[in-house]
Amino acid sequence: MIEVRDLDVRFGKVHAVRGVSLTVAEGESFGLVGESGSGKSTVLRALAGLVAGWTGSMSVGGRPLGHRRDAVFHRTVQMVFQDPYGSLHPRQTVDRILSEPLIVHRIGDADQRIARALEEVALPRSVRFRFPHQLSGGQRQRVAVARALIAGPSVLLLDEPTSALDATVQAEVLNLLADLRAARHLTCILVSHNLAVVAHLCTRLAVMQHGQIVEKLDEATLRAGHATHPHTQELIRLSRDLDGTG
Amino acid sequence: MTPLAEIRGLHVDFPGNNGWQPAVRGVSLTLGREKLGLVGESGSGKSVTGRALMRLLPPTARIRAEALRVAGTDLLTARPEAMRRLRGARIGLILQDPKFSLNPVMPAGEQIAEAWRAHHRGSRREAREAALDLLAQVLIRDPTRVFGAYPHELSGGMGQRVMIAMMLAPGPDLLIADEPTSALDATVQAEILRLLDRLVSDRGMGLVLISHDLPLVSRFCDRIMVMYGGRVMEELRAADLHAARHPYTRGLLNCLPRLDAAQPRLPVLARDPAWLEGQ
Numbered sequence: 455m456i457e458v459r460d461l462d463v464r465f466g467k468v469h470a471v472r473g474v475s476l477t478v479a480e481g482e483s484f485g486l487v488g489e490s491g492s493g494k495s496t497v498l499r500a501l502a503g504l505v506a507g508w509t510g511s512m513s514v515g516g517r518p519l520g521h522r523r524d525a526v527f528h529r530t531v532q533m534v535f536q537d538p539y540g541s542l543h544p545r546q547t548v549d550r551i552l553s554e555p556l557i558v559h560r561i562g563d564a565d566q567r568i569a570r571a572l573e574e575v576a577l578p579r580s581v582r583f584r585f586p587h588q589l590s591g592g593q594r595q596r597v598a599v600a601r602a603l604i605a606g607p608s609v610l611l612l613d614e615p616t617s618a619l620d621a622t623v624q625a626e627v628l629n630l631l632a633d634l635r636a637a638r639h640l641t642c643i644l645v646s647h648n649l650a651v652v653a654h655l656c657t658r659l660a661v662m663q664h665g666q667i668v669e670k671l672d673e674a675t676l677r678a679g680h681a682t683h684p685h686t687q688e689l690i691r692l693s694r695d696l697d698g699t700g
Numbered sequence: 701m702t703p704l705a706e707i708r709g710l711h712v713d714f715p716g717n718n719g720w721q722p723a724v725r726g727v728s729l730t731l732g733r734e735k736l737g738l739v740g741e742s743g744s745g746k747s748v749t750g751r752a753l754m755r756l757l758p759p760t761a762r763i764r765a766e767a768l769r770v771a772g773t774d775l776l777t778a779r780p781e782a783m784r785r786l787r788g789a790r791i792g793l794i795l796q797d798p799k800f801s802l803n804p805v806m807p808a809g810e811q812i813a814e815a816w817r818a819h820h821r822g823s824r825r826e827a828r829e830a831a832l833d834l835l836a837q838v839l840i841r842d843p844t845r846v847f848g849a850y851p852h853e854l855s856g857g858m859g860q861r862v863m864i865a866m867m868l869a870p871g872p873d874l875l876i877a878d879e880p881t882s883a884l885d886a887t888v889q890a891e892i893l894r895l896l897d898r899l900v901s902d903r904g905m906g907l908v909l910i911s912h913d914l915p916l917v918s919r920f921c922d923r924i925m926v927m928y929g930g931r932v933m934e935e936l937r938a939a940d941l942h943a944a945r946h947p948y949t950r951g952l953l954n955c956l957p958r959l960d961a962a963q964p965r966l967p968v969l970a971r972d973p974a975w976l977e978g979q
Contacts, residue, residue, distance in 0.1 A: 650956065696919060
């Protein structure tokens with residue numbers, strides 16, 4: 455479903471992504487793990503068409519991606535960002551935020567679709583005419599998920615979708631994402647610094663360091679601690695150390 | 701021995717649309733030379749409790765307490781001059797993100813030297829020596845380079861080390877660290893917490909570590925207070941965290957995804973309205 459080959463991204467002198475290749479099958483969830491500055495978010499943003507000046511090749515659903523993306527692409531691929539406060543328009547109501555993708559993609563029946571979208575992410579009807587600042591962090595992230603899904607994409611790109619949330623709210627949003635993924639047969643790429651979150655949602659993952667993928671492994675290998683690259687081993691050790699299972 | 705800090709029956713309210721909105725509702729704690737973790741979700745009142753110890757709350761806040769004392773000073777009646785003498789000298793505050801809490805247009809070392817001079821009598825040269833010494837104490841390999849660097853030239857972990865050095869400069873008895881590592885990567889997070897742990901133990905200081913991360917805090921503190929809705933739900937020794945009894949504490953622990961075992965669904969915390977009522 456998603457194929458990235460030899461992706462390189464430079465920001466001026468900074469070589470942010472160096473020769474990254476990965477493939478994600480239809481319906482699969484793939485994790486990208488690494489510390490800040492490892493290039494994991496840049497890979498995701500390049501896929502989404504938010505980074506200019508990349509080289510290499512990328513394709514989604516067999517269609518090669520150019521530097522400009524068309525409406526079909528945006529209908530297929532949607533993204534959820536880390537901070538829902540920054541990614542939702544502060545002066546638009548939830549209703550307006552959710553209508554925008556419908557207008558862009560010329561999808562009718564907005565009223566019913568918005569009501570259904572809110573129901574799907576378990577938000578009460580009463581939030582429909584509220585502004586983002588009137589919602590809690592978890593509710594805002596649900597709105598961001600609803601906005602990403604309302605035009606019916608088949609690929610969902612998730613950039614640290616729960617790291618700005620409290621642990622209890624994170625659990626709710628992770629459960630929601632797991633349900634929606636199963637219900638809609640979504641293909642996902644999840645970027646996170648948190649190994650346990652990635653293991654929870656993804657079956658395969660890649661570990662990035664200094665713009666490169668240093669290791670690819672599956673969930674079972676990760677959980678068993680059988681990583682081969684020292685950086686992956688270090689991340690696993692820290693994760694165990696801090697969640698008290700070490 | 702008198703405790704470093706004592707809070708009895710602290711209430712803090714903020715003005716809201718429908719009258720006073722309580723942020724802290726009857727918190728009591730006594731702090732010795734120990735590491736105390738104050739844990740809770742956003743809105744639990746943990747940061748407001750920490751700020752109250754420095755009386756760094758907005759002027760609109762209403763603070764009531766039976767007792768609020770730090771290093772023998774009564775914070776409820778202390779005049780602004782007395783508070784200024786207390787802040788920095790006896791009690792230091794480390795905030796989440798050094799990007800925002802360091803002065804962006806002043807070299808890092810100058811900021812540490814300034815903190816030192818504000819509380820010691822000494823020449824510029826002595827202040828510089830002290831700052832370089834402090835940079836070495838927070839395990840910065842090249843103190844001279846970092847002394848002259850501006851905050852934007854430092855990584856998050858380095859910035860937080862500078863922040864810690866600055867807070868240690870006046871030699872306080874008590875450090876309040878409010879989410880000191882939440883903006884940092886896991887590898888750096890562990891280094892900074894180990895550093896804080898060592899400095900606090902070596903100097904025999906008290907530490908209040910405020911965080912939303914219960915497992916992390918339990919790893920570095922002696923004692924934990926779990927807050928919810930402005931109240932203390934449970935207080936326990938960090939080593940006994942696995943034996944926590946309160947359903948809120950258990951819920952906080954159980955809702956975390958685990959690396960060692962797959963769970964099809966994460967348990968979601970069911971909040972009991974009774975937690976907000978009296979004991």
